[in-house]
Amino acid sequence: MTAFRDSVRERVGGFFRNTVRIPDWTCEVCTAPVDGYERCLRCHNDARSWDGELADIVLPLAYAFEHTAAHRAQAGRHQSEQHMWSYKNVPPGPGCVSDLTLMLATALHFHHACAATAVGAPWQAWAVVPSSRHHRAGDHPLEHLARAAGLGRPSSRLPDQVRLALAGQPGEDRDIREDRFLVLDPDIASGRHILLLDDTWVTGASAQSAAITLKRAGATAVTSLCLARWIKESNTRVDVPGFFATLSTPYDPLSGPVLGGPQCAGPLGSAD
Protein backbone atom coordinates (compact mmCIF):
# COMPACT_ATOMS: atom_id res chain seq x y z
CA MET A 1 0.00 0.00 0.00
CA THR A 2 2.86 2.35 0.81
CA ALA A 3 4.49 1.37 -2.46
CA PHE A 4 1.30 2.25 -4.22
CA ARG A 5 0.97 5.58 -2.48
CA ASP A 6 4.57 6.46 -3.31
CA SER A 7 4.15 5.36 -6.87
CA VAL A 8 1.14 7.58 -7.50
CA ARG A 9 2.78 10.50 -5.74
CA GLU A 10 6.00 10.09 -7.72
CA ARG A 11 4.09 10.10 -10.96
CA VAL A 12 1.65 12.94 -10.53
CA GLY A 13 2.65 14.70 -7.31
CA GLY A 14 4.69 17.25 -9.21
CA PHE A 15 1.68 18.81 -10.89
CA PHE A 16 -1.57 17.50 -9.40
CA ARG A 17 -2.90 18.78 -6.09
CA ASN A 18 -5.67 17.22 -4.03
CA THR A 19 -8.91 19.10 -4.02
CA VAL A 20 -9.73 20.72 -0.70
CA ARG A 21 -12.93 21.64 1.11
CA ILE A 22 -12.31 24.59 3.35
CA PRO A 23 -15.27 26.77 4.43
CA ASP A 24 -15.41 30.17 2.75
CA TRP A 25 -12.39 29.30 0.68
CA THR A 26 -13.57 26.49 -1.58
CA CYS A 27 -17.06 25.45 -2.64
CA GLU A 28 -18.39 22.73 -0.36
CA VAL A 29 -19.81 20.93 -3.37
CA CYS A 30 -17.32 21.16 -6.23
CA THR A 31 -14.17 22.41 -4.40
CA ALA A 32 -13.71 25.41 -6.70
CA PRO A 33 -12.03 28.36 -5.01
CA VAL A 34 -14.58 30.90 -3.78
CA ASP A 35 -14.31 34.26 -2.13
CA GLY A 36 -16.03 33.97 1.23
CA TYR A 37 -19.02 31.81 0.36
CA GLU A 38 -20.15 28.31 1.26
CA ARG A 39 -20.68 27.39 -2.35
CA CYS A 40 -19.71 28.73 -5.72
CA LEU A 41 -22.51 30.60 -7.47
CA ARG A 42 -23.12 27.75 -9.85
CA CYS A 43 -23.48 25.09 -7.17
CA HIS A 44 -25.58 27.46 -5.05
CA ASN A 45 -28.06 28.04 -7.88
CA ASP A 46 -28.09 24.41 -8.93
CA ALA A 47 -28.89 23.30 -5.39
CA ARG A 48 -31.89 25.65 -5.32
CA SER A 49 -33.22 24.45 -8.65
CA TRP A 50 -32.58 20.73 -8.33
CA ASP A 51 -32.44 20.03 -4.64
CA GLY A 52 -32.44 16.33 -3.84
CA GLU A 53 -31.88 15.27 -7.41
CA LEU A 54 -28.22 16.23 -7.67
CA ALA A 55 -25.31 13.93 -6.88
CA ASP A 56 -25.22 13.00 -3.19
CA ILE A 57 -21.44 13.03 -3.12
CA VAL A 58 -19.16 15.00 -5.39
CA LEU A 59 -15.56 13.76 -5.41
CA PRO A 60 -13.16 15.67 -7.61
CA LEU A 61 -9.75 14.06 -7.07
CA ALA A 62 -7.35 16.79 -8.16
CA TYR A 63 -7.27 20.27 -9.62
CA ALA A 64 -6.40 20.74 -13.29
CA PHE A 65 -5.01 24.23 -13.76
CA GLU A 66 -5.70 25.94 -17.06
CA HIS A 67 -3.33 28.76 -17.96
CA THR A 68 -4.57 31.68 -20.04
CA ALA A 69 -4.63 31.23 -23.81
CA ALA A 70 -1.72 33.65 -24.12
CA HIS A 71 0.37 31.67 -21.66
CA ARG A 72 -0.44 28.40 -23.36
CA ALA A 73 0.45 29.77 -26.79
CA GLN A 74 3.92 30.72 -25.56
CA ALA A 75 4.86 28.38 -22.76
CA GLY A 76 2.37 25.54 -23.05
CA ARG A 77 -0.14 24.09 -20.66
CA HIS A 78 0.25 23.33 -17.04
CA GLN A 79 1.08 19.62 -16.87
CA SER A 80 -2.15 18.92 -14.96
CA GLU A 81 -4.11 20.21 -17.94
CA GLN A 82 -1.78 18.37 -20.33
CA HIS A 83 -2.68 15.09 -18.62
CA MET A 84 -6.42 15.69 -18.90
CA TRP A 85 -5.99 16.74 -22.53
CA SER A 86 -3.53 14.13 -23.70
CA TYR A 87 -5.26 11.07 -22.28
CA LYS A 88 -8.21 11.66 -24.64
CA ASN A 89 -6.23 12.46 -27.75
CA VAL A 90 -5.93 9.99 -30.58
CA PRO A 91 -3.45 8.49 -29.95
CA PRO A 92 -3.16 9.42 -26.29
CA GLY A 93 -0.03 10.01 -24.23
CA PRO A 94 0.64 6.56 -22.78
CA GLY A 95 2.01 7.92 -19.51
CA CYS A 96 -1.02 10.15 -19.02
CA VAL A 97 -3.32 7.15 -19.46
CA SER A 98 -1.43 5.03 -16.96
CA ASP A 99 -1.13 7.86 -14.43
CA LEU A 100 -4.85 8.62 -14.52
CA THR A 101 -5.72 4.93 -14.40
CA LEU A 102 -3.66 4.58 -11.25
CA MET A 103 -5.25 7.68 -9.71
CA LEU A 104 -8.71 6.35 -10.42
CA ALA A 105 -7.93 2.84 -9.18
CA THR A 106 -6.53 4.19 -5.91
CA ALA A 107 -9.45 6.50 -5.37
CA LEU A 108 -11.89 3.63 -5.85
CA HIS A 109 -9.91 1.48 -3.46
CA PHE A 110 -9.54 4.01 -0.68
CA HIS A 111 -12.87 5.78 -0.92
CA HIS A 112 -15.15 2.85 -1.41
CA ALA A 113 -15.80 2.63 2.32
CA CYS A 114 -16.20 6.32 3.03
CA ALA A 115 -18.64 6.77 0.17
CA ALA A 116 -20.68 3.89 1.61
CA THR A 117 -20.63 5.45 5.07
CA ALA A 118 -21.70 8.84 3.78
CA VAL A 119 -24.67 7.52 1.81
CA GLY A 120 -25.57 4.39 3.78
CA ALA A 121 -24.95 2.00 0.90
CA PRO A 122 -21.84 1.11 -1.10
CA TRP A 123 -21.48 1.75 -4.80
CA GLN A 124 -23.55 -0.89 -6.57
CA ALA A 125 -23.04 -0.05 -10.24
CA TRP A 126 -20.99 2.40 -12.26
CA ALA A 127 -21.60 4.74 -15.18
CA VAL A 128 -19.61 7.18 -17.29
CA VAL A 129 -20.90 10.64 -18.21
CA PRO A 130 -21.04 10.69 -22.03
CA SER A 131 -19.17 13.50 -23.73
CA SER A 132 -20.13 15.24 -26.92
CA ARG A 133 -16.77 14.41 -28.46
CA HIS A 134 -16.98 10.71 -27.63
CA HIS A 135 -20.67 10.11 -27.73
CA ARG A 136 -20.92 6.60 -29.08
CA ALA A 137 -21.33 3.99 -26.37
CA GLY A 138 -18.02 2.45 -25.34
CA ASP A 139 -16.11 5.17 -27.17
CA HIS A 140 -15.18 7.35 -24.28
CA PRO A 141 -11.51 7.23 -23.28
CA LEU A 142 -12.64 7.46 -19.66
CA GLU A 143 -14.52 4.20 -20.07
CA HIS A 144 -11.34 2.47 -21.21
CA LEU A 145 -9.58 3.96 -18.24
CA ALA A 146 -12.31 2.78 -15.86
CA ARG A 147 -12.09 -0.75 -17.22
CA ALA A 148 -8.31 -0.70 -16.94
CA ALA A 149 -8.80 0.34 -13.31
CA GLY A 150 -10.86 -2.84 -12.81
CA LEU A 151 -14.47 -1.66 -13.15
CA GLY A 152 -16.77 -3.96 -15.09
CA ARG A 153 -14.74 -7.08 -14.41
CA PRO A 154 -17.01 -9.92 -13.31
CA SER A 155 -14.73 -10.57 -10.33
CA SER A 156 -14.71 -6.97 -9.15
CA ARG A 157 -16.97 -5.33 -6.62
CA LEU A 158 -18.53 -3.30 -9.41
CA PRO A 159 -19.21 -5.53 -12.41
CA ASP A 160 -22.42 -3.77 -13.47
CA GLN A 161 -22.32 -0.76 -15.72
CA VAL A 162 -25.24 1.55 -16.36
CA ARG A 163 -24.77 2.82 -19.89
CA LEU A 164 -25.73 6.43 -20.52
CA ALA A 165 -26.20 8.08 -23.90
CA LEU A 166 -26.62 11.61 -25.14
CA ALA A 167 -30.24 12.43 -25.88
CA GLY A 168 -30.36 14.45 -29.08
CA GLN A 169 -27.45 16.16 -30.73
CA PRO A 170 -24.10 16.49 -29.03
CA GLY A 171 -23.12 20.04 -28.23
CA GLU A 172 -21.72 22.34 -25.61
CA ASP A 173 -24.12 22.80 -22.77
CA ARG A 174 -23.41 24.92 -19.76
CA ASP A 175 -26.66 24.32 -17.89
CA ILE A 176 -28.15 21.33 -16.18
CA ARG A 177 -30.89 19.67 -18.21
CA GLU A 178 -32.85 16.69 -17.02
CA ASP A 179 -33.26 15.47 -20.60
CA ARG A 180 -29.65 15.73 -21.68
CA PHE A 181 -28.90 12.02 -21.25
CA LEU A 182 -30.72 8.73 -21.54
CA VAL A 183 -30.27 5.76 -19.24
CA LEU A 184 -29.87 2.73 -21.48
CA ASP A 185 -29.93 0.27 -18.58
CA PRO A 186 -32.65 1.45 -16.18
CA ASP A 187 -32.93 -2.05 -14.67
CA ILE A 188 -29.34 -1.86 -13.51
CA ALA A 189 -29.69 1.69 -12.19
CA SER A 190 -32.90 1.13 -10.29
CA GLY A 191 -32.59 0.89 -6.51
CA ARG A 192 -28.85 1.32 -6.51
CA HIS A 193 -26.11 3.70 -5.44
CA ILE A 194 -24.35 4.62 -8.69
CA LEU A 195 -20.70 5.58 -9.05
CA LEU A 196 -20.81 8.16 -11.83
CA LEU A 197 -17.46 8.90 -13.46
CA ASP A 198 -16.45 12.02 -15.32
CA ASP A 199 -13.04 13.25 -16.32
CA THR A 200 -13.28 16.96 -15.64
CA TRP A 201 -15.71 19.14 -13.73
CA VAL A 202 -15.89 22.57 -15.32
CA THR A 203 -19.40 23.76 -14.45
CA GLY A 204 -20.66 20.40 -13.25
CA ALA A 205 -23.65 20.71 -15.59
CA SER A 206 -22.82 17.52 -17.39
CA ALA A 207 -22.23 15.35 -14.30
CA GLN A 208 -25.25 16.80 -12.49
CA SER A 209 -27.51 16.30 -15.52
CA ALA A 210 -26.44 12.66 -15.54
CA ALA A 211 -27.06 12.38 -11.79
CA ILE A 212 -30.60 13.68 -12.20
CA THR A 213 -31.25 11.28 -15.06
CA LEU A 214 -29.98 8.35 -13.01
CA LYS A 215 -32.15 9.28 -10.05
CA ARG A 216 -35.21 9.61 -12.24
CA ALA A 217 -34.40 6.13 -13.53
CA GLY A 218 -34.63 4.91 -9.96
CA ALA A 219 -31.07 5.21 -8.63
CA THR A 220 -31.19 5.69 -4.85
CA ALA A 221 -27.96 7.67 -4.67
CA VAL A 222 -25.23 9.00 -6.96
CA THR A 223 -21.56 9.61 -6.25
CA SER A 224 -20.07 11.86 -8.88
CA LEU A 225 -16.35 11.11 -9.07
CA CYS A 226 -14.30 13.37 -11.35
CA LEU A 227 -10.63 13.03 -12.01
CA ALA A 228 -10.14 16.77 -12.06
CA ARG A 229 -11.82 20.00 -10.98
CA TRP A 230 -10.95 22.44 -13.76
CA ILE A 231 -9.74 25.82 -12.49
CA LYS A 232 -8.80 28.69 -14.75
CA GLU A 233 -6.12 31.31 -14.48
CA SER A 234 -8.41 33.64 -16.43
CA ASN A 235 -11.05 33.62 -13.66
CA THR A 236 -11.80 37.27 -12.88
CA ARG A 237 -13.69 36.78 -9.62
CA VAL A 238 -11.20 34.69 -7.69
CA ASP A 239 -7.41 34.73 -7.68
CA VAL A 240 -7.02 31.21 -9.04
CA PRO A 241 -3.23 31.29 -9.55
CA GLY A 242 -2.87 32.52 -5.96
CA PHE A 243 -5.17 29.76 -4.74
CA PHE A 244 -3.37 27.08 -6.72
CA ALA A 245 0.02 28.30 -5.49
CA THR A 246 -1.02 27.82 -1.87
CA LEU A 247 -1.66 24.14 -2.53
CA SER A 248 1.93 23.07 -2.15
CA THR A 249 1.42 19.50 -0.97
CA PRO A 250 1.91 17.01 -3.81
CA TYR A 251 -1.10 14.89 -4.74
CA ASP A 252 -1.58 12.15 -2.17
CA PRO A 253 -3.95 9.34 -3.13
CA LEU A 254 -4.69 8.73 0.55
CA SER A 255 -5.65 12.27 1.33
CA GLY A 256 -9.43 12.21 1.19
CA PRO A 257 -10.88 13.80 -1.79
CA VAL A 258 -12.85 15.35 0.84
CA LEU A 259 -15.01 12.88 2.60
CA GLY A 260 -13.25 11.92 5.78
CA GLY A 261 -14.75 8.47 6.29
CA PRO A 262 -12.99 5.67 8.12
CA GLN A 263 -10.62 4.99 5.24
CA CYS A 264 -9.97 8.55 4.32
CA ALA A 265 -6.66 9.70 5.64
CA GLY A 266 -7.90 12.11 8.23
CA PRO A 267 -8.84 15.67 7.51
CA LEU A 268 -9.89 16.72 4.12
CA GLY A 269 -6.52 17.88 3.05
CA SER A 270 -5.03 21.11 4.17
CA ALA A 271 -4.04 24.29 2.55
CA ASP A 272 -0.42 24.37 3.55
Next chain:
Amino acid sequence: MTNRAERGALIALLEDRPAGATWRQLTDDVAECGSALAVYNRYVEPDLFDSGDTATERIERAAAEIDGWEAQGIGVHTLLDDTFPPQLRDVLHMPPVVFTRGTLARDERAVAIVGSRQASSEGLTIADRLATGLAGHGFTIVSGGAAGIDSAAHQAALREGTRTVAVIGTGVRKYYPPENRDLHDRIAETGMVLSQFMPDAPPTKTSFPMRNAVMSGYVTATVIVEAGERSGTRIQARNAVEHGRPVLLVDSVVRANTWAQAMQAKPGVHIVTNLADVLAILEKADDSDDALRRLLDSVAP
Protein backbone atom coordinates in the same frame (compact mmCIF):
# COMPACT_ATOMS: atom_id res chain seq x y z
CA MET B 1 1.17 6.33 -42.66
CA THR B 2 -0.53 9.67 -42.63
CA ASN B 3 -1.17 10.93 -46.12
CA ARG B 4 1.17 13.19 -48.00
CA ALA B 5 -1.07 16.25 -47.95
CA GLU B 6 -1.60 16.04 -44.19
CA ARG B 7 2.12 15.91 -43.51
CA GLY B 8 2.76 18.66 -46.03
CA ALA B 9 0.10 20.84 -44.42
CA LEU B 10 1.72 20.43 -41.01
CA ILE B 11 5.16 21.44 -42.28
CA ALA B 12 3.60 24.37 -44.20
CA LEU B 13 1.83 25.54 -41.03
CA LEU B 14 5.06 25.39 -39.02
CA GLU B 15 7.07 27.21 -41.67
CA ASP B 16 4.48 29.90 -42.41
CA ARG B 17 2.99 30.35 -38.94
CA PRO B 18 -0.22 31.90 -40.34
CA ALA B 19 -1.68 34.73 -38.24
CA GLY B 20 1.45 34.60 -36.12
CA ALA B 21 0.36 31.31 -34.54
CA THR B 22 3.04 29.77 -32.36
CA TRP B 23 4.25 26.18 -32.84
CA ARG B 24 2.68 25.45 -29.47
CA GLN B 25 -0.75 26.64 -30.68
CA LEU B 26 -0.42 24.83 -33.97
CA THR B 27 0.53 21.63 -32.15
CA ASP B 28 -2.57 21.87 -29.99
CA ASP B 29 -4.84 22.74 -32.89
CA VAL B 30 -3.66 19.84 -35.03
CA ALA B 31 -3.72 17.34 -32.16
CA GLU B 32 -7.24 18.31 -31.19
CA CYS B 33 -8.56 18.40 -34.72
CA GLY B 34 -6.68 15.33 -35.93
CA SER B 35 -6.00 16.98 -39.29
CA ALA B 36 -3.33 19.49 -40.29
CA LEU B 37 -5.17 20.17 -43.55
CA ALA B 38 -8.29 21.24 -41.69
CA VAL B 39 -6.23 23.51 -39.45
CA TYR B 40 -4.41 24.90 -42.49
CA ASN B 41 -7.69 25.74 -44.16
CA ARG B 42 -8.96 27.35 -40.99
CA TYR B 43 -5.95 29.67 -40.77
CA VAL B 44 -5.37 30.41 -44.42
CA GLU B 45 -8.02 31.88 -46.65
CA PRO B 46 -8.22 29.88 -49.89
CA ASP B 47 -6.28 31.43 -52.77
CA LEU B 48 -4.90 34.36 -50.79
CA PHE B 49 -1.31 33.74 -49.87
CA ASP B 50 1.68 35.88 -49.26
CA SER B 51 3.66 33.59 -51.50
CA GLY B 52 1.03 33.93 -54.22
CA ASP B 53 0.44 30.24 -54.80
CA THR B 54 -2.63 28.24 -54.02
CA ALA B 55 -3.05 26.17 -50.89
CA THR B 56 -2.60 22.97 -52.84
CA GLU B 57 0.65 24.19 -54.32
CA ARG B 58 1.93 25.41 -50.99
CA ILE B 59 1.16 22.09 -49.33
CA GLU B 60 2.67 20.17 -52.23
CA ARG B 61 5.84 22.25 -51.92
CA ALA B 62 6.07 21.32 -48.23
CA ALA B 63 5.37 17.66 -49.03
CA ALA B 64 8.17 17.73 -51.60
CA GLU B 65 10.43 19.18 -48.93
CA ILE B 66 9.62 16.17 -46.75
CA ASP B 67 10.42 13.87 -49.68
CA GLY B 68 13.78 15.60 -50.02
CA TRP B 69 14.61 15.14 -46.34
CA GLU B 70 13.56 11.52 -46.44
CA ALA B 71 15.64 10.92 -49.57
CA GLN B 72 18.62 12.03 -47.51
CA GLY B 73 17.82 9.44 -44.85
CA ILE B 74 16.17 11.87 -42.43
CA GLY B 75 13.13 10.49 -40.63
CA VAL B 76 10.20 12.95 -40.45
CA HIS B 77 7.72 12.08 -37.72
CA THR B 78 4.78 14.44 -37.31
CA LEU B 79 2.32 14.18 -34.45
CA LEU B 80 -0.11 12.72 -36.99
CA ASP B 81 2.21 9.79 -37.71
CA ASP B 82 2.29 6.43 -35.93
CA THR B 83 6.06 6.78 -35.80
CA PHE B 84 5.91 9.88 -33.57
CA PRO B 85 7.54 8.93 -30.22
CA PRO B 86 4.47 8.30 -28.02
CA GLN B 87 6.11 9.37 -24.76
CA LEU B 88 6.40 12.91 -26.14
CA ARG B 89 2.59 13.08 -26.25
CA ASP B 90 2.57 12.99 -22.46
CA VAL B 91 4.29 16.25 -21.81
CA LEU B 92 3.35 19.89 -22.06
CA HIS B 93 6.39 20.46 -24.27
CA MET B 94 5.22 17.96 -26.90
CA PRO B 95 6.71 19.12 -30.23
CA PRO B 96 4.64 19.03 -33.44
CA VAL B 97 7.28 17.07 -35.35
CA VAL B 98 10.63 15.41 -34.75
CA PHE B 99 13.36 14.70 -37.27
CA THR B 100 15.68 11.75 -36.84
CA ARG B 101 18.88 10.30 -38.23
CA GLY B 102 19.42 6.66 -37.42
CA THR B 103 17.06 4.02 -36.13
CA LEU B 104 13.73 4.80 -34.51
CA ALA B 105 12.92 2.63 -31.48
CA ARG B 106 10.29 2.72 -28.78
CA ASP B 107 12.91 3.46 -26.09
CA GLU B 108 10.57 2.66 -23.21
CA ARG B 109 13.57 2.25 -20.96
CA ALA B 110 15.62 5.35 -21.65
CA VAL B 111 17.60 7.48 -19.24
CA ALA B 112 19.03 10.93 -19.91
CA ILE B 113 22.46 11.61 -18.49
CA VAL B 114 23.15 15.32 -18.69
CA GLY B 115 25.48 17.93 -17.28
CA SER B 116 27.95 20.70 -17.90
CA ARG B 117 29.81 21.29 -21.11
CA GLN B 118 32.84 22.33 -19.11
CA ALA B 119 32.93 19.26 -16.95
CA SER B 120 35.46 18.30 -14.32
CA SER B 121 37.35 15.06 -14.74
CA GLU B 122 35.39 13.70 -11.79
CA GLY B 123 32.12 14.56 -13.54
CA LEU B 124 33.25 12.88 -16.73
CA THR B 125 34.15 9.75 -14.79
CA ILE B 126 30.74 9.66 -13.10
CA ALA B 127 28.96 10.08 -16.45
CA ASP B 128 31.03 7.31 -17.98
CA ARG B 129 30.42 4.91 -15.10
CA LEU B 130 26.69 5.63 -14.96
CA ALA B 131 26.23 5.20 -18.69
CA THR B 132 28.25 1.98 -18.61
CA GLY B 133 26.25 0.62 -15.68
CA LEU B 134 22.87 1.55 -17.15
CA ALA B 135 23.89 0.13 -20.52
CA GLY B 136 24.52 -3.14 -18.72
CA HIS B 137 20.90 -3.08 -17.55
CA GLY B 138 19.47 -2.53 -20.99
CA PHE B 139 18.69 1.18 -20.80
CA THR B 140 19.02 3.46 -23.81
CA ILE B 141 21.44 6.24 -22.94
CA VAL B 142 20.09 9.63 -23.96
CA SER B 143 21.91 12.94 -23.88
CA GLY B 144 22.23 16.21 -25.74
CA GLY B 145 25.18 15.53 -28.03
CA ALA B 146 27.08 18.46 -26.51
CA ALA B 147 30.60 18.64 -25.13
CA GLY B 148 31.48 17.55 -21.61
CA ILE B 149 29.10 15.26 -19.71
CA ASP B 150 26.92 14.63 -22.79
CA SER B 151 29.86 13.39 -24.84
CA ALA B 152 31.12 11.19 -22.00
CA ALA B 153 27.70 9.52 -21.68
CA HIS B 154 27.32 8.96 -25.43
CA GLN B 155 30.87 7.65 -25.80
CA ALA B 156 30.46 5.17 -22.97
CA ALA B 157 27.24 3.87 -24.57
CA LEU B 158 28.92 3.54 -27.97
CA ARG B 159 31.86 1.73 -26.41
CA GLU B 160 29.50 -0.67 -24.60
CA GLY B 161 27.54 -1.29 -27.79
CA THR B 162 24.29 -0.10 -26.25
CA ARG B 163 21.74 2.15 -27.93
CA THR B 164 22.32 5.85 -27.47
CA VAL B 165 20.15 8.78 -28.57
CA ALA B 166 21.23 12.40 -28.93
CA VAL B 167 18.46 14.99 -28.60
CA ILE B 168 20.13 17.98 -30.20
CA GLY B 169 19.56 21.74 -30.14
CA THR B 170 19.95 22.30 -33.89
CA GLY B 171 18.47 20.73 -37.01
CA VAL B 172 19.73 17.23 -37.81
CA ARG B 173 21.78 18.55 -40.74
CA LYS B 174 23.82 20.78 -38.43
CA TYR B 175 26.52 19.83 -35.99
CA TYR B 176 26.98 21.65 -32.74
CA PRO B 177 29.54 21.91 -31.40
CA PRO B 178 31.30 21.41 -34.75
CA GLU B 179 33.96 19.22 -33.17
CA ASN B 180 31.23 16.71 -32.22
CA ARG B 181 30.43 16.01 -35.86
CA ASP B 182 32.05 12.61 -35.77
CA LEU B 183 30.32 11.71 -32.49
CA HIS B 184 26.88 12.66 -33.87
CA ASP B 185 27.52 10.58 -36.99
CA ARG B 186 28.54 7.57 -34.91
CA ILE B 187 25.43 7.96 -32.73
CA ALA B 188 23.26 8.07 -35.87
CA GLU B 189 24.96 4.94 -37.23
CA THR B 190 24.05 2.70 -34.32
CA GLY B 191 21.45 4.71 -32.39
CA MET B 192 19.61 7.88 -33.25
CA VAL B 193 19.97 11.64 -33.42
CA LEU B 194 16.64 13.39 -32.78
CA SER B 195 15.71 17.03 -33.22
CA GLN B 196 12.54 19.05 -32.88
CA PHE B 197 13.91 21.76 -35.19
CA MET B 198 13.77 22.01 -38.97
CA PRO B 199 16.71 20.07 -40.45
CA ASP B 200 18.72 23.18 -41.34
CA ALA B 201 17.99 25.14 -38.16
CA PRO B 202 21.13 26.69 -36.66
CA PRO B 203 21.86 26.70 -32.92
CA THR B 204 20.28 29.61 -31.06
CA LYS B 205 20.15 30.76 -27.48
CA THR B 206 16.61 29.44 -27.06
CA SER B 207 17.01 26.19 -28.98
CA PHE B 208 19.08 24.47 -26.29
CA PRO B 209 16.65 24.91 -23.41
CA MET B 210 13.81 23.91 -25.76
CA ARG B 211 15.77 20.78 -26.57
CA ASN B 212 16.16 20.02 -22.85
CA ALA B 213 12.38 20.06 -22.42
CA VAL B 214 11.91 17.56 -25.24
CA MET B 215 14.69 15.37 -23.91
CA SER B 216 12.96 15.26 -20.54
CA GLY B 217 9.79 14.17 -22.29
CA TYR B 218 11.59 11.48 -24.26
CA VAL B 219 13.07 9.66 -21.28
CA THR B 220 11.87 7.73 -18.26
CA ALA B 221 14.18 9.70 -15.98
CA THR B 222 16.90 12.33 -16.07
CA VAL B 223 20.18 12.00 -14.18
CA ILE B 224 22.02 15.26 -13.54
CA VAL B 225 25.70 14.53 -13.21
CA GLU B 226 27.24 17.95 -12.95
CA ALA B 227 25.74 21.39 -13.39
CA GLY B 228 26.41 25.02 -12.79
CA GLU B 229 24.15 27.53 -11.11
CA ARG B 230 22.96 28.80 -14.49
CA SER B 231 22.85 26.00 -16.99
CA GLY B 232 20.67 24.19 -19.49
CA THR B 233 20.98 21.19 -17.26
CA ARG B 234 19.15 23.05 -14.54
CA ILE B 235 16.38 23.75 -17.02
CA GLN B 236 16.05 20.07 -17.81
CA ALA B 237 15.78 19.31 -14.10
CA ARG B 238 12.96 21.84 -13.81
CA ASN B 239 11.20 20.52 -16.91
CA ALA B 240 11.39 16.95 -15.66
CA VAL B 241 9.77 17.98 -12.36
CA GLU B 242 7.05 19.79 -14.31
CA HIS B 243 6.50 16.68 -16.43
CA GLY B 244 6.32 14.37 -13.45
CA ARG B 245 9.39 12.45 -14.61
CA PRO B 246 11.98 11.43 -12.01
CA VAL B 247 15.03 13.66 -11.62
CA LEU B 248 18.11 12.05 -10.13
CA LEU B 249 20.65 14.49 -8.76
CA VAL B 250 24.14 13.18 -8.19
CA ASP B 251 25.01 14.19 -4.62
CA SER B 252 27.83 16.50 -5.67
CA VAL B 253 25.33 18.50 -7.76
CA VAL B 254 23.24 19.09 -4.65
CA ARG B 255 26.26 20.16 -2.64
CA ALA B 256 27.33 22.63 -5.30
CA ASN B 257 24.02 24.23 -6.31
CA THR B 258 21.39 26.18 -4.42
CA TRP B 259 18.78 25.37 -7.11
CA ALA B 260 19.39 21.67 -6.58
CA GLN B 261 19.02 22.07 -2.82
CA ALA B 262 15.76 23.93 -3.32
CA MET B 263 14.53 21.17 -5.59
CA GLN B 264 15.31 18.13 -3.51
CA ALA B 265 12.07 18.09 -1.54
CA LYS B 266 9.90 18.01 -4.66
CA PRO B 267 8.13 14.80 -5.62
CA GLY B 268 10.13 12.75 -8.05
CA VAL B 269 13.46 14.35 -7.13
CA HIS B 270 16.07 11.98 -5.71
CA ILE B 271 19.65 12.28 -4.63
CA VAL B 272 21.85 9.45 -5.81
CA THR B 273 25.36 8.44 -4.91
CA ASN B 274 25.82 5.28 -6.94
CA LEU B 275 24.42 3.07 -9.67
CA ALA B 276 22.41 0.98 -7.22
CA ASP B 277 20.50 4.11 -6.13
CA VAL B 278 19.76 4.95 -9.75
CA LEU B 279 18.55 1.46 -10.59
CA ALA B 280 16.28 1.33 -7.54
CA ILE B 281 14.54 4.54 -8.60
CA LEU B 282 14.25 3.47 -12.22
CA GLU B 283 12.60 0.27 -11.13
CA LYS B 284 9.90 2.25 -9.32
CA ALA B 285 9.37 4.47 -12.35
CA ASP B 286 8.86 1.42 -14.56
CA ASP B 287 5.80 2.08 -16.68
CA SER B 288 5.66 -1.25 -18.48
CA ASP B 289 2.35 -3.06 -18.75
CA ASP B 290 3.54 -5.65 -16.23
CA ALA B 291 4.57 -3.09 -13.66
CA LEU B 292 1.28 -1.27 -14.06
CA ARG B 293 -0.69 -4.49 -13.78
CA ARG B 294 1.02 -5.36 -10.51
CA LEU B 295 0.18 -1.94 -9.08
CA LEU B 296 -3.43 -2.11 -10.24
CA ASP B 297 -3.95 -5.63 -8.94
CA SER B 298 -2.94 -4.46 -5.49
CA VAL B 299 -5.90 -2.06 -5.44
CA ALA B 300 -8.41 -3.91 -7.62
CA PRO B 301 -11.93 -2.71 -6.79
